[in-house]
Amino acid sequence: MKTMMKRYTHHLPKALLAALLLSAQVGQAQTPNNAQTQAPKNPMVEAIVKEATENSQLERLAYELLDKIGPRLVGSPQMKQANDWAIEKYKGWGIMARNEKWGEWRGWERGTSQIEMVAPRVKSLEGMQLAWSPATKGKGVTAELITLPAEITDSVSFLQWLPNVKGKLVMISMYQPTGRPDYNWQEFATAASFDKMKAQRTAQTEAWRNKLAKTGYTTRTLPAVLEKAGAAGIVMSNWSAGFGVNKIFNAFTKKIPTVDIALEDYGMLYRMVEAGDKPKINIKVNAKELGVVPAFNTIAEIKGSEKPDEYVILSAHFDSWDGGSGATDNGTGTIVMMEAMRILKKLYPNPKRTILVGHWGSEEQGLNGSRAFVEDHPEIVKNIQAVFNQDNGTGRVVNISGQGFLHSYDYIGRWLSAVPASIRQPIETNFPGTPGGGGSDHASFVAAGAPAFSLSSLNWSYGTYTWHTNRDTYDKIVFDDVRSNAILTAILAYMASEDPAKTSRERIVLPVNPRTGQPGTWPTQNKPTRKGGLD
Template sequence: MISKSSILSLALLFAVSLSFAQDNNPVIENMVKEANENSQLEKLAHELLDVVGPRLVGTPQMQNAHDWAVAKYKSWGIDARNEKWGEWRGWERGITHIDMLSPRVQTIQGMQLAWNPSTSSDGVTAEAIVLPENIKDSLDFVKWLPNVKGKFVMVSMKQPTGRPDYNWEEFATEESFEKMKEARDEQSQEWRANLNRAGYNGRSIITALEDAGASGIIASYWSRGFGVNKIFSARTKTIPTVDLELEDYTMLYRLAEYGSKPTLKIVAESKELGRVPTFNTIAEIKGSEKPEEYVILSAHFDSWDGATGATDNGTGTLVMMEAMRLLKKFYPNPRRTILVGHWGSEEQGLNGSRAFVEDNPEIVKNVQALFNQDNGTGRVVNISGAGFLHAYDYLSSWLNAVPDDITQHIETNFPGIPSGGGSDNASFVAAGAPAFNLSALNWSYWNYTWHTNRDTYDKVVFDDVRSNAILTAILTYMASEDPETTSREKIVLPINPRTGEQRTWPEPRSPQRDGGRN
C-alpha cells in the first residue's frame, strides 16, 4: 500500500517536472511573440525558393542551398556546417523549349526531366508518333519497332479527361461521372496490358525505344489536377525525354492518331558535371548541462526540380530554420544540445538521413527526441507515438505547453506504429531513436504540389507554417528541459492481416552513397 507521504512526494515530483511547462514561461512567451510579430518566414522562403530555386541532388542549386543555409545560421550566431556523405551524378538544367511546327505552329508547354541528356542548342526536329494499339505479342511489337527510328515516341496514355475528379463530382450527373470512371479504368487496364503483351512495362519500354533509334521520348505524368504534372527523372542515355502538360500532350496524341503527323522541335539543354559531393547541412546549439544528449529538428533539403520544391520540402525547411532562430534568440543555453539536420537526397531513398544515422551512432544513441516535418504547407494536425510504448507520457506533457490555438487542431495517436519509410524520421526510428513526424493538413498536396511543376512559393500558407514553427520550437524547448530521459521501450507490433505474421520493427538501411549513374 502506498503511504500518504509517498503520494505527496510523487505529486510534488510531478509538479516540479512540469513546472517549466506552466503559463507565463518567459521563453515560450517570447518565442511565440517573436514568431507572430517578427517572423522571418517570408524572407527565408523568398531566398530559398525564388533565389536558390529547386534543389535536385547533384545540381549546383543544391550546393547553393547548403551554402546559403550555413551562412544564414551563422548570421544568427548558430554553428553550422555541411557534412559530406556521398557523391552523385552532377547535372544542371538548362533551357527547355518545345514547338509544334506542323500541322500548325504552336509553342508546347512542357519541360525536360531531371538528368535528361542534353540536345544541342539547335534542338531535335522530328515527327511525333504513338505506340500501336492491340499489340498481339512481343513478336508483333518487334515487327513494329523500326517505325520509331528518327521519331519522337509518345509513351503515356492519352487521358480521357483533363478535369480532376472533384470537378466531375461537383458538376456531372452521377451517371456521367461513373461512366467516365469506368471508361478510364478500362482504358488504363488495356494500356498496361498492351505494354505487357509487347513484353515491356512503362519503364522498360523506354530503353527499347531508344535502342531502336527513337529521336526522343515524350511523356505526360498528369497529377489529376488542373495544370499539374509530376516531374521526375529521364531514363534515356543519349536522347531527350520531355514531359508535356496534359492539354498539349493529348492534343498531339489526337493529331498523331488521326494521321496529321505532328512535327515538333525540342530544345532541351543541360550540363553534365561529373561526380559531385553530396551533403547534409547540420547546425547546432550546444547543450549546457547535457551536451551529449540531443533534440533533433529534421527536414529534408532536396527536392525534385519541376518547380521550386516549395511544399516538398521547402516549408519543412523553413519551419526548422525559424524554430532554430527562435531557440537561439530566447533559449541560447539549452540543457541538451539542439541539432537541426537538413538532409540531402531524401527523394532518392532517405539517403542523407540514413547516412547521418550510420555515421553518427553516438548521437543517435543519445537522442532525446526528433521532430520531422515533410508533407506540405499545412498546419500540423497529427502526431503519432511512432510505436514507442511510453511516448504519451512525455509528448503529451510537452504539448501541454503549446498554445491552445495550435494544439486544438492536433490529433495524437499513441502508441502508434513505427514508420518504415516515407520521410527522414524513419531513418532514426529504425535505429531505435524516438523520432516523431509532425503530419500536416494536406492542402491538396498529393495532386497539386507533391513533386509537380506547380510546387512554388505562392502555394505556401504562411499562417500554417508559422504555427508549425512555434509548435516545433516549443516541443524542442520542452524536450530539452525535461528532467527525464525519454523511454525507448517499443510496443509489441500487431499481426499483419495480409500475411498473418507478426510485424517486426523496421531495420536500419544503408544509404546509396554513389548515386545517379547512367
C-alpha cells in the same frame, strides 16, 4: 508565480527575463482571484509565440531559398548553393553550422526547355525536360510523333513493331479522357455523366496497363529500349489529376531527350497522331553534365549546457525535385526548422540538451542523407531525446503518431501540453502508433530505434497539386500555417530539451501481419546509396 516560473526561465536572456517577470507580477497584482485558479503560464512559450508572430523571418527565408536559389535537385549546383546559403544564415544567427559530406551524385544542371509543334501548324507547347535528361545539340531535335501501337499481343509482337520508332519521337503516356479533376466533375456534371467518364477512364487505364505489360517492359525500362532502337526522343505526360499540373521526375535515357508535356498539349498531339495527321515537334533542351559531385547534409547545432551529449533533433529534407521550386516539398519543412532554430537561439541560447537541426540531402532518392547520418553517427543516435521531422506540405500540423514507441504518449503528451490551445487542439495523436518504414527522414531514425516523429500536416491538395509537380512554388505556401508549425516545433524542442527524464525507447509488440501470418517486425535500418545517378 515566481516559483512556478523558475523551472522555465533559468535559460532566458536577462533582459527578456526581467520583462516577463515584471509582466507576471503586474498581472498577478491586478487579478489576485484569477491567479489562484488559472494554470500558470510558461514565459518561454509566450516568448516563442511573440517572437514567431512579431519578428517572423519565414517569408524572407522562403524568398531566398525558393525564388532566388530555386529547386534543389541532388547533384545540382543549386543544391550546393542552398547548403552554403543555410550555413551563412545560421552563422548570422550565431549558430554553429557545417556541411557534412555523405556521398557523391551525378552532377547535372537544368537549362531552358523549348518545345514547339511545327506541323501541321505552329504552336508553343507547355512542357519541360526531365531531370538528368541529355541535352539536345544545335537546333534541337525535330521529328514526327508516334504512339505505342494499338494492339500488342505479346513481347514478340512488340519487338516486331520496335523498328518503327527509328527517327521518331515516341509518346509513352496514356491519353487522358479528361483534363478536369474529379472534384470539378462532382460539382457540375450529372451523376450519369460523371459515372460514364469514370467508367471510360477505368477501362482506358486498364487497357493501357495491359498493353504496357505485354511489351515486357515498364515505364522505367521502356525508354531505354526505345532509345536503343533509334528513337529520336521520349515524350510523356505524367498528369497529377488537377488543372495544369504534372509530376516531374527523372529521365531514363542517356543519349536522347525525355520531356514531359502538359496534359492539354499532350492530348492534342495524341489526337493528331490517332487521326493520321502526323504532327511534328521540335525539342530544344539545354542541360550541363557536371561529372560526379559531392553531396552534403547541412547540420547546425545549439550546444547543450547540462547534457551536451544528448540530442533533440529538428529534421527536414533539403533536396527537391525540380519541376517547380520545391516549395512545399520540402521548402516549408526546411524554413520551419530554420525559423525554430533562430527563435531558440535568440530566446533559449543555453539549452539543457544539444538542439541539432539536420537538412538532409537526397531524401527523394531514398532517404539517403538521413540514412547516412544515422549510419555515420551512432554516438548521436544512441543519445537522441527526440527527432521532430516535417515534410508533407505547407499545412498546419494536424497529426502526430507515436511511431511504435510504447511510452511515447507520456512524453509527447507532456510536451504538447505546453503548446497554445489554438495550435494543440487540432492535432490528433495516435499512440503508440506503428513505426514508419519510409516516406520521410524520421523513418531513418525510427529504424535505428531512436524516438523520431513526423509532424504531419493538413493536406492543402498536396498530393495532387504540389507533391513533386511543376506547380510546387512559393505562391502555394500558406504562411499562417507554416508560422504555426514553427511555433509548435520550437516549443516541442524546448520542452524535450528541458525534460528531466530521458525518453523511453521501449517498443510495442507488433501485431501479426494478416497477409503473411507472421509476427510484425521493426523496420530494417537500410544503408544509403552513397554514389548515385550514374547507372
